[in-house]
Amino acid sequence: xxxxxxxxRTLREAPSDAEFASHQLLLRGGFVDQLAAGVYSYLPLGSRxxxxxxxxxxxxxxxxxxxxxxxxxIHPVELWERTGRDQAFGETLFVVEDRRSRRLVLAPTHEExxxxxxxxxxxxxxxxxVTLYQIQTKFRDEARPRGGLVRVREFTMKDAxxxxxxxxxxxxxYDAMYRAYQRIFDRVGIPTVAAEADSGxxxxxxxxxxLFLTRIGExxxxxxxCGYAANAEKAEFVRQPSGDEVPxxxxxxxxxxxxxxxxxxxxxxxxxxxxxxxxxxxATWADGREQPLFAxxxxxLQVNEVKLANAVADDGSPPRLRPMTDAEVADAxxxxxxxxxxxxxxxxxxxxxxxxxxxxxxxxxANREGIHLRNVNFGRDWEAEVADIALAEPGHLCARCAGAGxxxxxxxxxxxxxxxxxxxxxxxxxxxxxxxxxxxxxxxxVPTMGCYGIGVDRLVAAAVEAHHDEHGIIWPATLAPYxxxxxxxxxxxxxxxxxxxxxxxxxxxxxxLDVLYDDRDESPGVKFADADLLxxxxxxxxxxxxxxxxxxxxxxRAGAESERIARDAVVARTAELHAxxxxxxxxxxxSARL
RNA sequence: CGGGGAGUGGCGCAGCCUGGCAGCGCACCUGACUGGGGGUCAGGAGGUCGCAGGUUCAAAUCCUGUCUCCCCGACCA
Numbered sequence: 001x002x003x004x005x006x007x008x009r010t011l012r013e014a015p016s017d018a019e020f021a022s023h024q025l026l027l028r029g030g031f032v033d034q035l036a037a038g039v040y041s042y043l044p045l046g047s048r049x050x051x052x053x054x055x056x057x058x059x060x061x062x063x064x065x066x067x068x069x070x071x072x073x074i075h076p077v078e079l080w081e082r083t084g085r086d087q088a089f090g091e092t093l094f095v096v097e098d099r100r101s102r103r104l105v106l107a108p109t110h111e112e113x114x115x116x117x118x119x120x121x122x123x124x125x126x127x128x129x130v131t132l133y134q135i136q137t138k139f140r141d142e143a144r145p146r147g148g149l150v151r152v153r154e155f156t157m158k159d160a161x162x163x164x165x166x167x168x169x170x171x172x173x174y175d176a177m178y179r180a181y182q183r184i185f186d187r188v189g190i191p192t193v194a195a196e197a198d199s200g201x202x203x204x205x206x207x208x209x210x211l212f213l214t215r216i217g218e219x220x221x222x223x224x225x226c227g228y229a230a231n232a233e234k235a236e237f238v239r240q241p242s243g244d245e246v247p248x249x250x251x252x253x254x255x256x257x258x259x260x261x262x263x264x265x266x267x268x269x270x271x272x273x274x275x276x277x278x279x280x281x282x283a284t285w286a287d288g289r290e291q292p293l294f295a296x297x298x299x300x301l302q303v304n305e306v307k308l309a310n311a312v313a314d315d316g317s318p319p320r321l322r323p324m325t326d327a328e329v330a331d332a333x334x335x336x337x338x339x340x341x342x343x344x345x346x347x348x349x350x351x352x353x354x355x356x357x358x359x360x361x362x363x364x365x366a367n368r369e370g371i372h373l374r375n376v377n378f379g380r381d382w383e384a385e386v387a388d389i390a391l392a393e394p395g396h397l398c399a400r401c402a403g404a405g406x407x408x409x410x411x412x413x414x415x416x417x418x419x420x421x422x423x424x425x426x427x428x429x430x431x432x433x434x435x436x437x438x439x440x441x442x443x444x445x446v447p448t449m450g451c452y453g454i455g456v457d458r459l460v461a462a463a464v465e466a467h468h469d470e471h472g473i474i475w476p477a478t479l480a481p482y483x484x485x486x487x488x489x490x491x492x493x494x495x496x497x498x499x500x501x502x503x504x505x506x507x508x509x510x511x512x513l514d515v516l517y518d519d520r521d522e523s524p525g526v527k528f529a530d531a532d533l534l535x536x537x538x539x540x541x542x543x544x545x546x547x548x549x550x551x552x553x554x555x556x557r558a559g560a561e562s563e564r565i566a567r568d569a570v571v572a573r574t575a576e577l578h579a580x581x582x583x584x585x586x587x588x589x590x591s592a593r594l
Numbered sequence: 595c596g597g598g599g600a601g602u603g604g605c606g607c608a609g610c611c612u613g614g615c616a617g618c619g620c621a622c623c624u625g626a627c628u629g630g631g632g633g634u635c636a637g638g639a640g641g642u643c644g645c646a647g648g649u650u651c652a653a654a655u656c657c658u659g660u661c662u663c664c665c666c667g668a669c670c671a
């Protein structure tokens with residue numbers, strides 16, 4: 001491609017709306033253009049990068065045995081009502097009306113449609129297992145798009161769905177996708193961590209996220225040196241006992257005006273972990289039923305609402321939680337600031353965190369204004385269902401490596417961008433949409449599903465986030481919009497330079513390389529600055545000076561030095577470099593992760 | 595949805611407080627010079643100052659409303 005013909009131009013200054021390096025560089029380089037909040041156009045350069053990313057994803061899906069399909073992006077809303085996910089997605093769902101006032105969903109994901117498609121074409125175990133995928137535009141009316149391409153409202157996703165007869169089959173399908181994901185992230189040169197995750201609105205049981213760790217990431221992941229990695233919503237940790245003494249008699253203590261754990265600990269001169277914290281929520285289930293929830297944790301811990309919702313889930317479907325209103329608190333017979341797990345009224349569901357049973361003699365509320373209780377003991381003074389409902393925080397001990405002789409190492413916390421997510425979905429959709437196939441015995445069986453997503457736009461953004469310097473992007477060879485940046489200096493003054501650059505352009509292309517040829521009549525500074533900004537892996541410079549010496553200058557974008565290569569060796573050398581770089585990425589083992 | 599910030603040529607900004615000619619840098623066009631890290635000079639084109647209403651002889655500027663974008667939070671496969 002000749003740059004004189006390339007649509008799009010570079011900017012010296014980034015638009016002030018862009019905060020992240022990836023966003024700024026993609027805008028400055030003319031890769032993308034913003035149309036509205038979370039809505040972007042891809043210019044020719046950006047489009048090529050995206051296409052290369054998609055192709056890598058496609059190749060790995062095919063290699064893993066998945067078959068490509070293409071599903072509609074607009075769905076009758078009734079299909080979403082059948083699974084209840086019109087409610088689950090809520091306002092995130094884009095809904096439009098057609099001319100006959102029928103409501104249609106702009107698809108945010110495709111479990112419903114793929115399940116229906118499967119149901120219509122699969123009849124027996126002979127049709128299984130099968131994994132179908134597509135690369136397609138998704139629509140989600142995010143409450144707050146942000147960070148350039150990191151959270152957008154219209155985006156390209158590779159989504160795959162597996163169907164198996166039993167758990168063993170699902171495990172195999174899931175593992176195949178998991179390995180394909182590792183290969184994909186290796187090939188695009190983005191280091192990722194696979195973290196255990198909550199399944200969210202998609203439902204199902206068991207999922208892992210592939211995260212690119214970066215300060216700008218929206219997700220928080222907890223990591224342990226033992227290899228454990230989990231999303232903050234999911235991370236498990238060890239509760240260390242806060243005391244081992246025998247239960248002492250319950251006693252009241254006056255605590256006027258002390259309504260917070262910090263205040264209580266300070267007032268009584270005890271550690272926060274010697275107190276019990278009460279948090280109240282109103283749970284709303286899919287059928288509209290509401291129930292007051294009373295969560296009890298040791299004072300130093302925070303409630304993890306996702307865990308809490310899962311702990312009280314009904315049939316695998318967790319309620320939505322919201323803090324109780326003051327009126328609801330009063331209705332439940334609770335005294336805010338002094339709520340006590342002892343003597344909670346009927347109708348209020350009490351859930352105690354794992355930390356509670358191992359913590360004797362806690363200070364808790366008395367459910368009377370200005371009074372707390374000392375020496376509250378779980379089991380003696382009160383009972384409740386016990387579950388893991390606390391948020392893991394840095395410094396907490398890893399639950400995975402605890403027990404095996406050690407007490408567990410301290411977790412650390414990092415931010416990350418979720419690039420991919422693999423779910424063991426189970427039978428949520430096949431059951432709600434009444435799908436079954438015949439097994440070998442001729443009996444109806446409900447297939448079990450997995451679903452697997454990759455955000456292609458995020459892949460592009462993460463690649464830039466992972467690979468750039470103060471001058472611009474440093475594309476991994478497998479994603480670069482072109483392989484070679486050919487710069488001709490002073491071609492307008494020296495016809496021989498133009499001639500040599502034109503010839504080289506042609507020879508490189510014949511050698512199978514994609515070349516971006518800077519044939520503009522610009523000063524060397526402008527051309528080099530643009531080459532650095534655009535970030536192609538290899539830059540070749542043809543000039544009068546080089547030509548006189550019979551050389552072409554070669555510079556690897558990721559490196560510091562440039563080499564002078566004999567004119568007749570430069571094509572071979574460039575092709576060799578390109579092959580080495582792409583080969584290294586494409587053949588990379590799943591190593592550099594974590 | 596709550597809180598904060600911002601809308602002035604394609605990009606970055608000044609002008610607004612104190613109403614009175616729409617400006618600067620970059621980018622763009624023409625010409626000349628220059629020629630290895632965003633070069634110089636000369637001449638140009640391009641803006642209903644987000645939108646609507648109001649105040650005023652006069653509004654980018656003051657007032658009211660509204661829309662959009664960005665950031666923090668809530669939410670989020």
